[in-house]
Amino acid sequence: MRKRLLRKGLTRKNLVFIIIASCLAITALCLIIVLTSGNDENFARIDVDEYYKDNSEKVVATIKVHEAKTVLTESEAQILLMNRGFDNLVIFAQYDLDGRYIGSNEINPNGTTKYPMYEATYLDKQNAVWTLMIINGQITAYPVSYNMNSNGTPIIVSEEETLMSYDAGTSKFYETIPKGSSLSVKVVDRIDTEMLENMTEEALSQL
Amino acid sequence: MRENHSKHMLKFICILLVIVLLTVEISLPCFADEKKTNYYSYKGPVKESEIIVSLGDSYSSGEGMPPFYYSWEEWNKNRNCTLNEWMDLLAHRSKNSWPGMLTLEGIGQMKDHRDENWFFFAVSGAESKHISKEQQIKEYQDGGLIESLMNGTKTEEMPLQIEILTNKGYQGPSKNTVDYVTITIGGNDAGFGDIITQCVLTPSYLCPNLLPNKLDTTWKGIDEIIENIKDAYVDIANAAGPQAHIIVAGYPTLFSEDLVNGKPWIDEISGFIEYPEAVVVNEAVRKFNNRLAETVDECRKSGMNISFVSVKDKFRGHEAYAFYEPAFINQVELILQKEDLKNIGIGSAYSVHPNAAGARAYADCVQERINEVEAEKKILLAEQEGRKDTKSSPEATEATTADETALEINTSVQTSDVFQGTEEVIPESGYVKLFFGNTYILSNKTDESITIKVPAHVDVFDHTNGNVNTRADWIIEGADGGLALYHDDYICFVSDKYYSIQSGSKMIIKPLSPYYSEAEFMVIQTNGVEVQRTNRDPFVRFFLYKGKNYRFTKIGVERGIFISADCNTGKYSGANIKGDVIIIYPDDSWQESCRNDYITFLNDAFYSFEGNANIYISPRSDYTNLDYVTAFVPNYPNWVNGLSCEEENSPPYMYYTLESGKTYTINNSSNSSRSIWFDWTDNRVTIHYTNDNGEYVEDSHLTLYGSRTYSFSEKTIYTVETDTSWTFFVPRHSGLKMEGTNLRWDD
Secondary structure, X not given: OHHHHHHOXXXXXXXXXXHHHHHXXXXXXXHHHHHHOOOOOOOOOOOHHHHHHHXXXXXXXXXXXXXXXXXXXXXXXXXHHHOOOOOOOOEEEEEXXXXXXXXXXXXXXXXXXXXXXXXXXXXXXXXXEEEEEEEOXXXXXXXXXXXXXXXXXXXXXXXXXOEEEEEOOOOEEEEEEEOOOXXXXXXXXXXXXXXXXXXXXHHHHHO | OHHHHHHHHHXXXXXXXXXXXXXXXXXXXXXXXXXOOOOXXXXXXXXXXXXXXXXXXXXXXXXXXXXXXXXXXXXXXXXXXXXXXXXXXXXXXXXXXXXXXXXXXXXXXXXXXXXXXXXXXXXXXXXXXXXXXXXXXXXXXXXXXXXXXXXXXXXXXXXXXXXXXHOOOOOOOOOOOOOEEEEEOOOOOOOHHHHHHHHHHOOHHHOOOHHHHHHHHHHHOHHHHHHHHHHHHHHHHHHHOOOOEEEXXXXXXXXXXXXXXXXXXXXXXOOOOOHHHHHHHHHHHHHHHHHHHHHHHHHHHOOOOEEEEOOHXXXXXXXXXOOOOOOOEOOOOOOOOOOOOOOOOOOOOOOOOEOHHHHXXXXXXXXXXXXXXXXXXXXXXXXXXXXXXXXXXXXXXXOOOOOOOOOOOOOOOOOOOOOOOEEEEOOEOOEEEEEOOOEEEEEOOOOOOEEEXXXXXXXXXXXXXXXXXXXXXXXXXXXXXXXXXXXXXXXXXXXXXXXXXXXXXXXXXXXXXXXXXOOOEEEEEOOOOEEEEEOOOOXXXXXXXXXXEEEEEOOOOOEEEEEOHHHOOOOOOEOOOOOOEEEOOOOOOOOHHHOOOEEOOEOOEEEEEOOOOOEEEOOOOOOOOOOEEEEEEEOOOOOOOOOEEEEEOOOOEEEEEEOOOOEEEEEEOOOOOEEEEEOOOOOOEEEEEEOOOOOEEEEEEEEEOOOOEEEEOOOOEEEEEEOOOEEEEEEOOOOEEEEEOOOEEEO
């Protein structure tokens, strides 16, 4: 037997080496388990191209953020909202132009930095909550209260049939027409305070 | 030489193996936990437990679950209160919080012994630093809307929570007398509030990966968060003393992932949060809980008297927006509630916090741990007292009461003794006596359905209707899946009848009948089911006060609510009359008695409601002198019913006052027929309406009499002409809208 082992090159020394190597391998494996169970793992992300394939009627265009012509500066976003009667709103940006998540950052109303997406919350006189979003220059109004009170597909108010979306991962804007089952777009001539104040839940449901 | 070398090598291998095993132990704590765990690590003298201190955040304070120990309503009466009351108000410490439901043997529920055996110092919004390092600043708006606008937001510094243990400024328990400290902390450090706000305010279609990006950013700082939490545990342990067992409760997953017909139910019902968001948020909670459990485990291994209690199993399937099971977590509430600390702004603090059923679930999880520790302590106590009898679990210490011949009716038998825990009841000759005032669990653990029987010769208890119990005193658990015959939550057991309990199901019985005041117990033929006596009350009682408004929240399956007979003092037998009970969104599947928007709730009766409906109740009957009515709903953590009740700040209906000579339009914008209630007696109005062909009918006047209910068909518009001023009211959420000049509505 010993002869056979020796013939195959498996001496006692080699055997000990194999045992040590196995132990080291198991230790390394355990260390990998420890490390990967830590906080390096990212939360699951949606494949955005797949998402819009599934949830939109049509992807009209995709635009690389750095090539987009209509991205607003902080002050331009502020003026856009003020011109529509939205005074004194706190406007936030959550991503920089390179797609880095920067948290909910209040913008400088006079600033010249460009952000791909701006958000502000508007409370109308009936205490209905709206989220105003400006993505690549396009403004939309998302009726939070209405959507909460009505079961089913959420609606969004827009000045165009196509919606501008943003994804930091691909660093692109997506211009799409959503499927009615995903997001119902209600088109109006102009989004401003007057329009939102008149947009009761009943009026919204009749749009 | 070679032998020596081999020995060294063997030693080296052994050391390596030890390292490997230790590494496995550290890296896979779930395996390590499979062995029997002793939670109580204190080695000093043991005494019987009598003091619990409850610290932490909103998940402990009972946020979103009024009534609180002190309310704005009380404050606004004379704007004068004690410091403790003021702190209770700002901390949102609920009278229904789960720590208050915890029990200690011989003491009962903690909420009945506040500031004696139970010290409740949890504060809504607290982070780990607010336990011992930094005072929490609570923002609030005092007074009404105008006052808030004028005065803006005020702030108040809350005391460090640990001060209740150190007796600095607050009278807490004496040093080294605390038996348990319960706590939930860390959720606010991890920013779960912001995460939920993000879900609500931003349409995910416009930025599908915003939420995971936000969570990743939070998670990058998780190590620091965990260190802060660990510091808080250490500070608590030092302040409470080594004898105090710290119980850290985890957080439940928040949003339902139920699929209905293959589609995510949350997409159907919520209108603002999408399924992928729900999944990501839940994943974040799970990861966070894992880190908490690991941290507690590390602390325990380092000698701290601490353990982690997971609530995830109890809440699984009961998340907010659940379909199949009752939700244990409040939905997102945008509108500020009466007891919110602000009255300007959006988003109620009540949102996404455990409701009454959730609090019960939390309490059950933590109580289980307390019972385990108590059992360990009793063994230690027995050892320390030199006793050899270590059978000291609560179950073993209780004597079995069924020592009489089952069918022998003996009025001298003990009835509803004070009882803690759960014990087996041994049937004699297939019969068992169920004593009034107790609760019994009948379990069918066999593979076949078993019928139990109420024998004919208990007719001595029989009511004139032939019912043994007529007052919701028998409750069946698992009525949907387990029981073939009964779909109601409450049934009346009739003598000489059989009742089925299917395989794997339980039946919970609490004999309470008021009709047999002289009776002591009842008898059933068990036919092989296992019977246990328990101290868990299968009912939750809600006291619904006159002038207040209440909403009973849905469940997903047909369920009932019971109105007690306590109010049988009025002119009418109804506890509520004149349209003061309103059911929202009734449809054709409703019971006949509930078709209208307004129903009269009778005493001693039971009402079902279905699907996603809520019941709104505003007790205000003029015909009873009682200050409140009582409603019963089942109280079991895994109960398929799970009705919860919240006080609402808006009455469920609106009064409309119309002036003489004017024309008004009533538009039914809902998808169902609706009713209005005219609250006067003699006056009449005429009404023009659109007939079934869609034609406007002018000459066919309908005279509406007062104190009547009239139905309005789906999508119909009526025009009303008045010859005198009159008032009627309609449900706030019914879809009935009034339009016209000089119209006003009033709460």
